[in-house]
Amino acid sequence: DQQVKQNSPSLSVQEGRISILNCDYTNSMFDYFLWYKKYPAEGPTFLISISSIKDKNEDGRFTVFLNKSAKHLSLHIVPSQPGDSAVYFCAASGSNFGNEKLTFGTGTRLTIIP
Amino acid sequence: KAGVTQTPRYLIKTRGQQVTLSCSPISGHRSVSWYQQTPGQGLQFLFEYFSETQRNKGNFPGRFSGRQFSNSRSEMNVSTLELGDSALYLCASSADVPLVVNEQFFGPGTRLTVL
Numbered sequence: 122d123q124q125v126k127q128n129s130p131s132l133s134v135q136e137g138r139i140s141i142l143n144c145d146y147t148n149s150m151f152d153y154f155l156w157y158k159k160y161p162a163e164g165p166t167f168l169i170s171i172s173s174i175k176d177k178n179e180d181g182r183f184t185v186f187l188n189k190s191a192k193h194l195s196l197h198i199v200p201s202q203p204g205d206s207a208v209y210f211c212a213a214s215g216s217n218f219g220n221e222k223l224t225f226g227t228g229t230r231l232t233i234i235p
Numbered sequence: 236k237a238g239v240t241q242t243p244r245y246l247i248k249t250r251g252q253q254v255t256l257s258c259s260p261i262s263g264h265r266s267v268s269w270y271q272q273t274p275g276q277g278l279q280f281l282f283e284y285f286s287e288t289q290r291n292k293g294n295f296p297g298r299f300s301g302r303q304f305s306n307s308r309s310e311m312n313v314s315t316l317e318l319g320d321s322a323l324y325l326c327a328s329s330a331d332v333p334l335v336v337n338e339q340f341f342g343p344g345t346r347l348t349v350l
Contacts, residue, residue, distance in 0.1 A: 127277075155338070164239065164325055164341030165278070210278060222268065222291045223339065227277035
């Protein structure tokens with residue numbers, strides 16, 4: 122049972138435009154959400170997170186939006202750059218404390234077209 | 236500060252064999268988690284160790300086991316390997332400081348191929 126779903130396995134976006142990656146979850150106990158970015162032959166790196174008490178968190182070119190009623194979150198990258206080409210994983214946990222395990226989605230491969 | 240290191244980076248085994256993977260967390264980090272990454276399944280949580288104790292466990296069969304040493308280094312073991320165990324095994328460490336956001340830092344992974 123996939124509790125965190127990324128329904129788009131891949132996405133291609135023109136350089137300079139906005140990239141929008143989507144993620145849905147089913148477990149209403151999830152309280153904290155994260156996005157990770159993964160390049161080939163490297164481990165995932167933390168990108169941005171959001172607590173369920175917020176609906177938006179921004180960090181430079183990256184913004185995460187959370188819609189709790191729809192159990193949906195999205196990652197916006199503006200403007201998209203070639204270095205953003207990677208696999209993006211959405212993850213969720215019951216809290217932002219270290220003793221909570223992360224549940225990951227299956228990932229979306231983002232390709233930025235120069 | 237050195238990152239999370241995993242050894243070996245690549246491994247080829249045959250069905251029925253067993254394998255041990257190693258992970259050294261970031262200095263000072265006490266929590267180590269293990270994940271299996273396969274195409275189409277994303278990252279699936281195996282288990283997490285904190286202060287030499289397994290604190291969380293995912294839904295994997297008993298063939299998958301792990302341990303953590305007093306220096307926080309961790310090993311995971313897979314016995315009686317099956318073809319479906321072929322995957323990238325990722326280790327992540329976190330500081331696990333109470334009441335602080337604890338992001339996980341991942342190592343580069345060990346690519347296991349079972350023939």
